[in-house]
Amino acid sequence: MKKIILLILGSLSLNLISCGDGGKSRIDKIKSETIKTPEANPKGIGEVKNVTLTDPLEENMIKSGKAIYEMKCSACHKLTDQRVVGPGWAGVTNKRRPEWIMNMITNVDVMLDQDPEAQKLLEECLTRMPNQGVAIGDARDLLEFMRQNDLDKTQQKDQALTKN
Amino acid sequence: MKKTKIQKIVWFLFSLAVFVTACSKRDSKTVLEGDAASQAYVAPGEYDEFYAFLSGGFSGQVTAYGLPSGRLLKEIPVLSKYPENGYGYSEETKAMFNTSFGEVPWDDTHHIELSQTNGEFDGRWLFVNGNNTPRIARVDLTTFETVEILEIPDVAGLHCAPFVTENSEYLVSGTRFSVPIPQRDVPIATYKENFEGLINYVGINQETGEMSLDFQIRMPGFNYDLARNGKGKSHGWSFLTTYNSEQAYTLLEVNASQKDKDLLAIVNWKKAEEYVKQGKGKERQTSYYHNLVNERTSIAESKEITTTTILDPADCPDMVYFIPVPKSPHGCDVNPSGDYIVGNGKLSADMSIYSFDKLMAAIEGKDFAGEINGIPVINYESGLHGILKKPGLGPLHTEFDGKGNAYTTFFISSEVVKWDVEKLEILDKQSTFYSPGHLVIPGGETRKPFGKYLVAMNKITKDRYLPTGPELAHSAQLFDISGDKMKLILDFPTKGEPHYAQAIPASKIQPNSKKFYKIEENGHPYAAKGEGQAKVVREGNEVHVYMTAIRSHLAPDNIEGIKMGDEVYFHLTNLEQDWDVPHGFAVQGANNAELLVMPGQTRTLKWEPFKPGVFAFYCTDFCSALHQEMSGYVRVSPKGSDVKLMWGLNNENKDEETLREMLKEQERSQ
Numbered sequence: 061m062k063k064i065i066l067l068i069l070g071s072l073s074l075n076l077i078s079c080g081d082g083g084k085s086r087i088d089k090i091k092s093e094t095i096k097t098p099e100a101n102p103k104g105i106g107e108v109k110n111v112t113l114t115d116p117l118e119e120n121m122i123k124s125g126k127a128i129y130e131m132k133c134s135a136c137h138k139l140t141d142q143r144v145v146g147p148g149w150a151g152v153t154n155k156r157r158p159e160w161i162m163n164m165i166t167n168v169d170v171m172l173d174q175d176p177e178a179q180k181l182l183e184e185c186l187t188r189m190p191n192q193g194v195a196i197g198d199a200r201d202l203l204e205f206m207r208q209n210d211l212d213k214t215q216q217k218d219q220a221l222t223k224n
Numbered sequence: 225m226k227k228t229k230i231q232k233i234v235w236f237l238f239s240l241a242v243f244v245t246a247c248s249k250r251d252s253k254t255v256l257e258g259d260a261a262s263q264a265y266v267a268p269g270e271y272d273e274f275y276a277f278l279s280g281g282f283s284g285q286v287t288a289y290g291l292p293s294g295r296l297l298k299e300i301p302v303l304s305k306y307p308e309n310g311y312g313y314s315e316e317t318k319a320m321f322n323t324s325f326g327e328v329p330w331d332d333t334h335h336i337e338l339s340q341t342n343g344e345f346d347g348r349w350l351f352v353n354g355n356n357t358p359r360i361a362r363v364d365l366t367t368f369e370t371v372e373i374l375e376i377p378d379v380a381g382l383h384c385a386p387f388v389t390e391n392s393e394y395l396v397s398g399t400r401f402s403v404p405i406p407q408r409d410v411p412i413a414t415y416k417e418n419f420e421g422l423i424n425y426v427g428i429n430q431e432t433g434e435m436s437l438d439f440q441i442r443m444p445g446f447n448y449d450l451a452r453n454g455k456g457k458s459h460g461w462s463f464l465t466t467y468n469s470e471q472a473y474t475l476l477e478v479n480a481s482q483k484d485k486d487l488l489a490i491v492n493w494k495k496a497e498e499y500v501k502q503g504k505g506k507e508r509q510t511s512y513y514h515n516l517v518n519e520r521t522s523i524a525e526s527k528e529i530t531t532t533t534i535l536d537p538a539d540c541p542d543m544v545y546f547i548p549v550p551k552s553p554h555g556c557d558v559n560p561s562g563d564y565i566v567g568n569g570k571l572s573a574d575m576s577i578y579s580f581d582k583l584m585a586a587i588e589g590k591d592f593a594g595e596i597n598g599i600p601v602i603n604y605e606s607g608l609h610g611i612l613k614k615p616g617l618g619p620l621h622t623e624f625d626g627k628g629n630a631y632t633t634f635f636i637s638s639e640v641v642k643w644d645v646e647k648l649e650i651l652d653k654q655s656t657f658y659s660p661g662h663l664v665i666p667g668g669e670t671r672k673p674f675g676k677y678l679v680a681m682n683k684i685t686k687d688r689y690l691p692t693g694p695e696l697a698h699s700a701q702l703f704d705i706s707g708d709k710m711k712l713i714l715d716f717p718t719k720g721e722p723h724y725a726q727a728i729p730a731s732k733i734q735p736n737s738k739k740f741y742k743i744e745e746n747g748h749p750y751a752a753k754g755e756g757q758a759k760v761v762r763e764g765n766e767v768h769v770y771m772t773a774i775r776s777h778l779a780p781d782n783i784e785g786i787k788m789g790d791e792v793y794f795h796l797t798n799l800e801q802d803w804d805v806p807h808g809f810a811v812q813g814a815n816n817a818e819l820l821v822m823p824g825q826t827r828t829l830k831w832e833p834f835k836p837g838v839f840a841f842y843c844t845d846f847c848s849a850l851h852q853e854m855s856g857y858v859r860v861s862p863k864g865s866d867v868k869l870m871w872g873l874n875n876e877n878k879d880e881e882t883l884r885e886m887l888k889e890q891e892r893s894q
Binding site for chain 2: 130131132134135136144145186187188190191192193194
């Protein structure tokens with residue numbers, strides 16, 4: 061008897077699912093179009109494809125990056141390696157490529173949905189990183205500030221580039 | 225003998241019951257065609273085609289609905305305080321309720337007007353009147369927030385408001401109750417000598433939307449009810465209905481319904497503008513408040529204005545006229561071409577339709593029947609396009625579909641009637657449930673109506689929905705008017721008492737809708753733009769908490785050193801920069817309300833500790849998986865205790881001394 065009920069329920073739910081396909085809402089359509097099997101890209105997903113890093117560091121960019129950090133990021137990210145809400149920033153440019161960092165900042169919702177590394181971080185931190193409305197140019201300034209912070213805290217920077 | 229009497233009574237009751245049942249069946253059930261539901265159906269995830277903004281009447285607010293689904297999208301707090309988000313309670317919004325009568329926390333919203341350009345809705349601003357303590361409010365349609373409230377002086381019951389001209393030059397309004405001007409202590413029975421009316425013109429700044437009372441016109445002491453402005457060829461003129469031309473001041477129900485006709489006031493506002501420029505206006509001392517949100521700080525600022533400019537028709541010829549209109553009119557509505565003005569006499573069986581050309585010819589030819597206080601009265605027949613004979617009982621309000629048809633609500637006979645404006649022929653009648661006041665067609669009062677839907681807003685609901693005790697939500701009915709016959713397709717409850725509404729294609733609002741406030745542009749003096757700026761500052765017995773919120777913590781979340789007798793101001797800045805992430809703030813025992821703070825915004829709640837102890841505060845808007853953790857404590861010590869002012873997050877507590885050192889450090893490094 062139980063089996064029969066299960067069977068009925070099973071076929072009913074199948075039926076419901078197949079029915080649902082016909083009347084897909086716009087959101088579902090967008091979702092099904094954008095969610096593809098993730099393939100780890102060390103550069104992440106987003107508009108930022110190639111970043112040219114310069115040495116020595118740009119003082120003006122560091123200054124602007126610091127101001128943005130203080131306003132939009134410092135509530136969750138410390139400059140040490142201590143995780144509070146999100147991971148601490150010390151050493152981030154040694155672990156992540158500059159494109160990945162900038163895509164994470166500017167395209168965070170897609171990254172959290174599709175990028176395997178970003179998803180791992182979400183599992184650890186359990187709070188979705190918010191979209192803080194940072195423009196790509198501003199994200200570049202943040203990156204410069206991270207590079208300076210890495211030099212201060214770990215005496216090296218940009219090591220992720222040599223790993224990949 | 226006895227038996228037959230009882231039998232008779234029983235028979236009578238029985239037949240009465242049959243009659244009543246038959247009646248209510250006929251009234252409450254309309255045969256719906258099979259596809260009615262699909263016409264109003266908007267699938268999950270899909271959007272409505274129109275926004276409809278309904279006034280809230282005694283709720284004092286405005287609601288936004290989607291059409292055709294009837295989905296409630298938002299209640300916009302406008303003229304009543306709103307503890308749900310702190311509107312009127314937060315330090316930033318308190319000043320919105322300042323009037324010459326002090327703080328007036330409630331009003332009665334009646335008529336919605338959307339801003340227009342070239343006689344079409346442009347989607348910039350929404351205006352609505354406060355009936356009780358006369359005010360006009362402006363809502364910014366990029367944020368759906370009330371940004372301005374202007375009091376109108378020396379009037380009472382600002383029902384006849386705020387009607388917009390076709391390029392949003394002015395909002396015209398008229399007093400519903402005439403009163404002594406200036407207000408003074410006189411016997412009510414001296415109405416005829418002492419009571420006066422006013423018609424007001426509020427100018428609108430085309431860049432900012434800011435309102436200013438440009439001039440007022442002195443009028444006889446009648447009751448001014450509703451108005452419309454001309455469009456196209458009649459642009460530059462306003463039309464206002466009056467009732468109580470009898471000038472009764474008691475039992476108006478009877479005494480203001482004596483005359484066969486009341487009057488329609490016709491104002492040449494371009495002429496009035498000229499007179500103001502020529503200096504024909506007289507400055508009069510008065511008092512009214514203008515409350516405006518400063519865009520940079522997002523704080524409402526209030527100022528009292530003490531003079532007003534009055535134009536007297538006796539000194540300003542060719543500016544104001546009257547024409548008779550049948551008994552106690554309500555609506556007066558101008559068709560899309562601007563050729564015809566429909567006068568709805570509430571107590572008349574017929575409707576009078578005036579021709580703008582004929583009115584102009586009558587004025588030109590001085591075809592007058594007399595004058596009232598220097599205002600010429602045009603001969604009724606001379607201005608008439610024609611009469612719509614016996615369309616129904618109690619005509620209230622008319623809108624248009626842009627195809628030559630008008631639609632009028634009939635309060636007493638509970639119906640909407642469709643009629644041909646040019647030919648004055650009745651085309652269709654449909655029942656509404658029950659007793660409609662206004663109706664709305666998207667763009668139905670503009671030069672370009674979207675004649676697809678009509679919503680009748682009913683005053684009486686009775687058996688339409690499951691009962692909810694003595695008080696029922698008012699009902700609205702949506703009709704498809706795209707065909708020859710009107711078709712009822714949806715019935716939905718509304719909030720408060722919607723009087724008038726306006727509806728606009730979603731495409732005129734949706735693309736401009738703001739998603740968050742840019743934190744970089746936050747100019748609030750107590751904003752903490754970043755967690756590093758979170759701090760607590762004591763100034764005498766005032767304590768200012770500069771607090772930040774981001775998923776999922778408040779900073780600082782431990783505060784100590786508050787003493788009894790302190791006034792604590794929690795200034796909460798929402799650091800989020802993403803759509804749909806407001807944070808809330810509530811603290812135990814707050815005698816005012818809570819705060820809802822939009823991303824990038826700063827809002828302030830004043831809190832006066834009630835007793836020593838440790839009290840919790842928390843985020844009230846479920847923001848993330850760790851929302852329950854988004855909380856903190858404030859410690860209150862007795863007056864005179866030596867607990868140091870300290871605050872912090874995650875045991876990184878700071879006190880005033882530490883902070884001073886940090887500031888010095890910062891100065892040195894710069």
